[in-house]
Amino acid sequence: MTGILPIALEEATKIVQPLLLMGKEYICIMQLHTPISENTLKAVLNEFIGEIYQRPPLRASVKRQLRIRTIYYLNLLEVRNNLALFQVGCQSGTYIRKLCFDIGEALGCGAHMKELRRTRVGPFSEDQTLANLYDLAYAQAAFTGEGSEIRLREIIQPLENGLALLPKVYIRDSAVDAICHGAHLAIPGILKVETGINPNTILTLFTQKGEAVALAKATMSTEKIMEQDHGIAAKTIRVIMPINTYPKMWHTSKGVESSKNKSKS
Numbered sequence: 001m002t003g004i005l006p007i008a009l010e011e012a013t014k015i016v017q018p019l020l021l022m023g024k025e026y027i028c029i030m031q032l033h034t035p036i037s038e039n040t041l042k043a044v045l046n047e048f049i050g051e052i053y054q055r056p057p058l059r060a061s062v063k064r065q066l067r068i069r070t071i072y073y074l075n076l077l078e079v080r081n082n083l084a085l086f087q088v089g090c091q092s093g094t095y096i097r098k099l100c101f102d103i104g105e106a107l108g109c110g111a112h113m114k115e116l117r118r119t120r121v122g123p124f125s126e127d128q129t130l131a132n133l134y135d136l137a138y139a140q141a142a143f144t145g146e147g148s149e150i151r152l153r154e155i156i157q158p159l160e161n162g163l164a165l166l167p168k169v170y171i172r173d174s175a176v177d178a179i180c181h182g183a184h185l186a187i188p189g190i191l192k193v194e195t196g197i198n199p200n201t202i203l204t205l206f207t208q209k210g211e212a213v214a215l216a217k218a219t220m221s222t223e224k225i226m227e228q229d230h231g232i233a234a235k236t237i238r239v240i241m242p243i244n245t246y247p248k249m250w251h252t253s254k255g256v257e258s259s260k261n262k263s264k265s
Contacts, residue, residue, distance in 0.1 A: 001116045001117065001118060002116075002117045002118070003026075003027075003116075003117040003118030003119055003126070004118045004119060004120060004121045004124055004125070004126060004130070005118070005121075006019060006121055006122075006124055006162065008159070008162075009156065011159060011240065011242070012159035012162065014159075014215075014238055014239075014240050015159055015162050015163055015212075015215070015240065017238075018163070018166060018202060018215060019121070019122055019162050020092060021092050022092060022121065022122030022123075022165055023072065023089060023090065023091060023092060023120075023122065024089070024090055024091075024092060024094070024118060024120060024121055025087065025088070025089045025090075025118070025119045025120035025125070026087070026088050026090070026096050026116055026117065026118050026119060027077075027085070027086075027087050027116075027117045027119055028085070028086055028087075028088065028096055028100065028113060028115070028116050028117075029083055029084070029085055029113075029114040029115040029116075030083070030084045030085075030086065030100045030103065030104075030111050030112070030113060030114065031082060031083060031111060031112050031113075031114040032082045032083070032084060032104065032107070032109055032110075032111050033082070033104065033109050033110035033111060033112075034082070034109040034110070035081070035082055036107055036109055038076070038079045040107070041076060041079060041084060041107070042076050044103060044106050044107050045074045045076055045086065045103065046074070047106065048071050048074055048099065048102070048103065048106075049071050049072075049073065049074050050070065050071060051068050051069070051070050051071075052068070052069055052070075052071055052099075052102075053066055053067070053068060054066070054067060054068075054069050054094065054095060054098055054099075054102075055067075055098070056095055056098070057095060057097055057098050067093075069090065069091045069093060069094040070090065070091040070094075071088060071089070071090050071091075071094070071099075072089040072090060072091075073087070073088070073089045074086060074087075074088045074089075075087045075088075083114065084111075087119075089120070096113060096116055097112075097113045097116075100112055100113040101113075122162065122164075122165055123161060123162065123164035123165050124161075124162070131154075131155040135151075135155060136155060138151065139151035139152045139154075139155055140152070159212060159240070160206075160210065160211070160212050163204045163212055166202060166203055166204045166215075167194045167196060167197050167201055167203040167204070167218075168193075168194050168203065168204050168206055169185070169190060169192070169193045169194070169197075169203055169204070169205050169206065169216075169233070169234065170190070170191045170192040170193075170205075170206050170207070170208060171185065171189050171190055171191060171205050171206070171207065171213065172188075172189050172190075172191055172208075173207065173208065173246055173249070174189070174249040175189030176207055176213055176241070176245070176246040177243065177244065177245075177246045177247065177248045177249065178249075179205060179213050179214050179236055179239065179241075180213065180214070180239055180241050180242065180243040180244075180245065180246070181243055182236060182239065183236065184216075184232045184234065184235045184236055185205060185216060185232065185233050185234040185235075185236065186230070186231065186232055186233065187225060187228050187229060187230055187231055187232075187233050188229070188230065190225065190233060191208065193222055193225050193226070193233075194222065195222050196222060197218050197220075197221060197222040197225070198218065198221050198222075199218055199219055199220060199221060200217055200218065201217070201218040202215060202216075202217055202218075202237075203215070203216055203217075203218055203234060204216075205234070205236075207246070211241065212240045212241065213239075213240060213241045214236050214237075214238060214239045214240050214241065215236075215237050215238040215240065216234035216235060216236050216237055217234060217235050217237050218233065218234045219231075219232055219233060219234060219235060220233050220234075
């Protein structure tokens with residue numbers, strides 16, 4: 001397989017887990033075992049859009065349990081002889097090799113994956129300015145030999161770019177350091193919240209400047225957050241920003257809502 005592979009450095013490794021769970025897009029060449037008309041192939045591909053059942057293949061690194069995965073779109077791009085080129089957008093954890101096999105079974109002719117290229121991972125896609133290993137080696141050589149950071153800065157993106165698809169909550173400066181110490185987010189600490197948030201939604205807490213502070217799990221919907229003037233809106237599950245980046249503006253005597261103590265952000 002070729003294509004997109006996000007690599008996290010230093011503090012950015014903290015966002016790898018949510019990034020892995022984001023949707024993917026692939027371009028696949030599928031080998032049909034006998035010729036099939038283009039119209040028939042299109043009709044069968046449409047049947048696989050939506051929720052599908054999959055059991056990971058024998059060589060998979062996970063337990064072979066039946067599970068549900070979502071296919072967001074499946075577009076047939078070209079058919080030539082017994083080769084079909086298609087584009088698929090899918091939920092993380094979807095096995096395209098198994099998808100090809102199942103499509104072949106539905107067609108009644110059999111099929112297998114011949115080539116695969118990953119063209120999108122979450123917010124990162126091939127149409128962006130991304131780099132290959134040669135680009136990285138050249139940038140590193142320029143930095144080592146000439147002290148130029150220009151190309152490295154073009155290649156290495158802010159970790160916030162990897163969180164672009166998660167719902168966002170912007171918090172007060174006075175709440176930042178408490179969150180960095182593991183506090184949960186109380187409603188008074190919120191400045192702005194995106195729509196569409198529901199309980200258990202994974203979201204990102206940002207400063208007013210757009211700096212990622214932490215990953216959190218919502219305990220309320222957007223509507224309830226807007227209606228309430230107190231209570232815990234989200235529980236911190238992964239702190240991203242180092243402590244003391246923002247000055248401490250809270251006191252334990254007032255109570256801090258963390259995993260063990262309660263306090264107000």
